[in-house]
Amino acid sequence: MDADSRQARWEERVEGPLAVASLAFLAGYAVHVLAQGLAGGWRDFCLLVMLAAWVLFAADYAVRWRLSGQRLRFVRSHWLDGVVVLLPLLRPLRIVKLYETVQRRHGRPRLSLHARVITYAGVSTGLLGFAGALAVYQQERGAPGASMKTFGDALWWTCETLTTVGYGDVTPVTRGGRLIAVGMMACGMALLGAVTGSFSSWLIQVFSQEGDAQDGERPSGR
Amino acid sequence: MDADSRQARWEERVEGPLAVASLAFLAGYAVHVLAQGLAGGWRDFCLLVMLAAWVLFAADYAVRWRLSGQRLRFVRSHWLDGVVVLLPLLRPLRIVKLYETVQRRHGRPRLSLHARVITYAGVSTGLLGFAGALAVYQQERGAPGASMKTFGDALWWTCETLTTVGYGDVTPVTRGGRLIAVGMMACGMALLGAVTGSFSSWLIQVFSQEGDAQDGERPSGR
Amino acid sequence: MDADSRQARWEERVEGPLAVASLAFLAGYAVHVLAQGLAGGWRDFCLLVMLAAWVLFAADYAVRWRLSGQRLRFVRSHWLDGVVVLLPLLRPLRIVKLYETVQRRHGRPRLSLHARVITYAGVSTGLLGFAGALAVYQQERGAPGASMKTFGDALWWTCETLTTVGYGDVTPVTRGGRLIAVGMMACGMALLGAVTGSFSSWLIQVFSQEGDAQDGERPSGR
Amino acid sequence: MDADSRQARWEERVEGPLAVASLAFLAGYAVHVLAQGLAGGWRDFCLLVMLAAWVLFAADYAVRWRLSGQRLRFVRSHWLDGVVVLLPLLRPLRIVKLYETVQRRHGRPRLSLHARVITYAGVSTGLLGFAGALAVYQQERGAPGASMKTFGDALWWTCETLTTVGYGDVTPVTRGGRLIAVGMMACGMALLGAVTGSFSSWLIQVFSQEGDAQDGERPSGR
Known part of the structure; x- marks a missing residue:
């Protein structure tokens, strides 16, 4: 129960920043792929943004694993989260979930x-x-x-x-x-x-x- | 209630003419695109028909906006009508709705x-x-x-x-x-x-x- | 009621022969199309089979129209039958219906x-x-x-x-x-x-x- | 009843070995098709594995036919099993069924x-x-x-x-x-x-x- 509530609090707090990081990752990747003619400095900056976002995803996964108090079972029951850490391009999909949370918090009719x-x-x-x-x-x-x-x-x-x-x-x-x-x-x-x-x-x-x-x-x- | 009934009356009255205008728009567009060998006068006439039909669509949208007594909310709740004004080729789709109305008015079994x-x-x-x-x-x-x-x-x-x-x-x-x-x-x-x-x-x-x-x-x- | 029962009796009686005629039509068409190297006499025979089958279809349609006691309403309510008369290649599809009838008559579990x-x-x-x-x-x-x-x-x-x-x-x-x-x-x-x-x-x-x-x-x- | 229970016992006992044989058949076929450069001896070995697996499938079919106490009705009611004997490549599909049986035996929640x-x-x-x-x-x-x-x-x-x-x-x-x-x-x-x-x-x-x-x-x- 306690672990659950601490986990819920953690998720609520980091959801916003992680969504921003997801979009930053996607944007950085887009610029990296499409802007071939860009100066080297900017392309390095994009890679840095992507790396930073990915570190955030990995840290979030680690913290949630720790908070859950589980061992290997966490990996199995949260395999989707693991996949998202390995393929961070899929991460922006979670924005859908965030949108719903925001809508509910603001009391908007669903x-x-x-x-x-x-x-x-x-x-x-x-x-x-x-x-x-x-x-x-x-x-x-x-x-x-x-x-x-x-x-x-x-x-x-x-x-x-x-x-x-x-x-x-x-x-x-x-x-x-x-x-x-x-x-x-x-x-x-x-x-x-x-x-x-x-x-x-x-x-x-x-x-x-x-x-x-x-x-x-x-x-x-x- | 009043706004609603006035709006319903308006819709009932203009539905027929607007359906004719929709088909005229589509026919005009078809002739304009397909009849390349047509004399310039006829092609101009087609463009004129399309323009006239489009003006009718825009006028209908404006009147209904006015009758609704709403401001920006109308644009949001009637976004499909807005799209149809911008892309009048989609307008003939509303004939489906007209057909149902006519069927019901004539008391035909559905x-x-x-x-x-x-x-x-x-x-x-x-x-x-x-x-x-x-x-x-x-x-x-x-x-x-x-x-x-x-x-x-x-x-x-x-x-x-x-x-x-x-x-x-x-x-x-x-x-x-x-x-x-x-x-x-x-x-x-x-x-x-x-x-x-x-x-x-x-x-x-x-x-x-x-x-x-x-x-x-x-x-x-x- | 009477017209209905006479129609039902007619349909029961001709269903079998018409199914055979449908398959004969399809077979005749297949031979006509595929057997290019066939002697002219055989190809004419195929055409004759197709024609005979088609005459049967048309006669069945005419008899059922007559038995129904309806005029234009029959054409509208039996439009699928009319299409099948015009496109006899679709006729074999009715075998599906015949199969079900036979199964039921023999009391086989469905x-x-x-x-x-x-x-x-x-x-x-x-x-x-x-x-x-x-x-x-x-x-x-x-x-x-x-x-x-x-x-x-x-x-x-x-x-x-x-x-x-x-x-x-x-x-x-x-x-x-x-x-x-x-x-x-x-x-x-x-x-x-x-x-x-x-x-x-x-x-x-x-x-x-x-x-x-x-x-x-x-x-x-x- | 007796035939049923003997059949069920037989199926339970051979399910595991047959699943292994299915995978061996698939693996043998894969090696046979893909490893073109393999020495002749190994390719013959693959064919042997496939043949052995197929003999097992056929024997299983024969035994189950015998145990059922039925004659031609068995062929008709177990037509899928007959197809699998003729096309042994489809056999590994039964692993899906085995997996479910194992899960249930171990009492895992489904x-x-x-x-x-x-x-x-x-x-x-x-x-x-x-x-x-x-x-x-x-x-x-x-x-x-x-x-x-x-x-x-x-x-x-x-x-x-x-x-x-x-x-x-x-x-x-x-x-x-x-x-x-x-x-x-x-x-x-x-x-x-x-x-x-x-x-x-x-x-x-x-x-x-x-x-x-x-x-x-x-x-x-x-």
């Missing part, structure tokens, strides 16, 4: 479940797609025979992949790029599942309401 | 929920696909290295994209075309979600009916 | 709802895919620049399309082929919806059973 | 239904994708005009196919490869159905919980 799922899926996909496009572009840039020549191509390829359309006019050819691409395909599938699932559950809900009250046919808020 | 969802998804996709094909074709036509050479190609590419098949034999290569294409991919995903979701909820409904009455096994109307 | 949906979706997709592959192949064969060179290519393209994978190594290039292809993409979407929907409703059902009885965790028949 | 479905779908897809990539690669390797040149290409193609993205930069060109590919596309569709279906049923469950208790809004375990 969106309906389906609106929330669509919003979260959209924001997550946007952040993940941007990070993925950066990572794949870094791998592909300058590779022999690459069809992904500009960052615009990378973004276009990302949209193709996340919606599972897959024209194939732009495709990764390097081993690293393909590895990241497989992860993004899996995200595309999950996104499709989220969209389809919300639609399906929304319809079922509307239908059961129509069954209950024959005159209240129009779903509220549409 | 279709079942699943038939309605499929119908609306189909009509929306048709209108949106046509508008999108026109817009992408306008961007791509004459671009260096474009694989979309005729409007037939554009329509074929639209079908590929909306069903998320994506052969890749025809793909947009310009920045503008790709931007519109991303929007159409998102629509394809939503369409897939609507089809899958209706199927899923229809099955669940049939199943629960089979559970209730063992002899009433065949779903009605199929 | 499959579970989900097994039935999957079976019907599978058989329908198989028949439709075969008919579509034939039709597209007939359009594409010999077209300048066609990538679909053998019937094997056509079948491979059909599988790609129906599963919405869409590699794009084989694609239709003629107007007719693309028109049929759009219909098949729509079928692929419906198939995806059927598979996803059954899975979803099966899971929901299993879940509600798990909630009811904590120890009966394994779904029966798996 | 995962929630949705976590289980996702886990099973993931493991099944992984095993199936690996086996399929091997089988297709064996067909395509060295075929004239093949775009699948390394096993890495085969794995990349597998991921494209199972997620229904289908870029088309790598595609099978041989008859055998395409036949296996069609099976993998069907698996991709089923995987999509599983992911979407779990998401959908999870949302519906969360929604009904939200309806029941307004304050317990957050789904547990997220």
Whole structure:
């Protein structure tokens, strides 16, 4: 109980700074990848920002492990947190959670479940797609025979992949790029599942309401 | 209450003319894009029709804002209407809503929920696909290295994209075309979600009916 | 009531012969398209079989229209039957319905709802895919620049399309082929919806059973 | 009853060894396909391992047929087991079932239904994708005009196919490869159905919980 409350207090306190650090990491990575013509000093500064953010993530993980009072079980039950420490580009996804906390703290009325799922899926996909496009572009840039020549191509390829359309006019050819691409395909599938699932559950809900009250046919808020 | 009723009266009165204006806008745009060999006078006339329709949309938005008695909250709660004013090609989608209103006014029996969802998804996709094909074709036509050479190609590419098949034999290569294409991919995903979701909820409904009455096994109307 | 019962008797009596005629039509079309090296007499015989089958379909439609005692309403409420008369290649799909009737008449225990949906979706997709592959192949064969060179290519393209994978190594290039292809993409979407929907409703059902009885965790028949 | 209990005892006893044999078969096949430069003796050893495993599968099928006391009905009601004997590469899929049995025997708390479905779908897809990539690669390797040149290409193609993205930069060109590919596309569709279906049923469950208790809004375990 005590460990839980101390952990909760810790999480509440560091959530804001860590979210800022996440965005700083993403921004630093973006500048590092895209701004090729930048002076060396600025590129070093970006690397420094990324390193600093990563140190913060690792420290947060260590503190929470300590506070939990658990040993290996912590690693297993918080494997997602471990993955995020190893792949800090996924970290900005937690902003979704922060947003919800802030909304609740300010007492704002929460969106309906389906609106929330669509919003979260959209924001997550946007952040993940941007990070993925950066990572794949870094791998592909300058590779022999690459069809992904500009960052615009990378973004276009990302949209193709996340919606599972897959024209194939732009495709990764390097081993690293393909590895990241497989992860993004899996995200595309999950996104499709989220969209389809919300639609399906929304319809079922509307239908059961129509069954209950024959005159209240129009779903509220549409 | 008063503002609401005045707003409802306004909407009822202008719905018909605005639907006609929407279709006129789409038709004007289609002629403008496709009829390249037309005399200059006719093309100017098309532009004029589009401009007039757009002025009507903007006026409708302004009047409804005024009637609502709200300030910035109106912009936020009616953001979809704002988007439609900025992208008038999306406007014909509201015909779906008009159709339902007309059906109800004439006292026609409404279709079942699943038939309605499929119908609306189909009509929306048709209108949106046509508008999108026109817009992408306008961007791509004459671009260096474009694989979309005729409007037939554009329509074929639209079908590929909306069903998320994506052969890749025809793909947009310009920045503008790709931007519109991303929007159409998102629509394809939503369409897939609507089809899958209706199927899923229809099955669940049939199943629960089979559970209730063992002899009433065949779903009605199929 | 009387019209209904006479109609039901008629349908019961002609169902079998019409199913045979449907398969004969499909077989005749297949031979006509694929057996290019056949002697002219055999090819004429195939055309004759197709014509005879089509006459049967049209006669059935006419008789049922007559028996219904309705005028234009029949065309509207039986529009699917009208489409099948115009596109007799879709006719074999009704075999699915015949199969169910036969099963019931023999008193065989019916499959579970989900097994039935999957079976019907599978058989329908198989028949439709075969008919579509034939039709597209007939359009594409010999077209300048066609990538679909053998019937094997056509079948491979059909599988790609129906599963919405869409590699794009084989694609239709003629107007007719693309028109049929759009219909098949729509079928692929419906198939995806059927598979996803059954899975979803099966899971929901299993879940509600798990909630009811904590120890009966394994779904029966798996 | 007696036949059932003897069958259950048999299955319990051979499950472990058969799972090991399944993995040995897969490993032997992988070495046989991938290690082209291996000395002839080792390759013969791989074939021997595969043959031995297959004999075990066939013997298990025969014994269970005998124990069932049934004749042809066994073949019909256990058609999946028959398929697995003919296509032993599909056999490792049964490991999923073994895993569950082991978990239950050790009294471990079982995962929630949705976590289980996702886990099973993931493991099944992984095993199936690996086996399929091997089988297709064996067909395509060295075929004239093949775009699948390394096993890495085969794995990349597998991921494209199972997620229904289908870029088309790598595609099978041989008859055998395409036949296996069609099976993998069907698996991709089923995987999509599983992911979407779990998401959908999870949302519906969360929604009904939200309806029941307004304050317990957050789904547990997220």
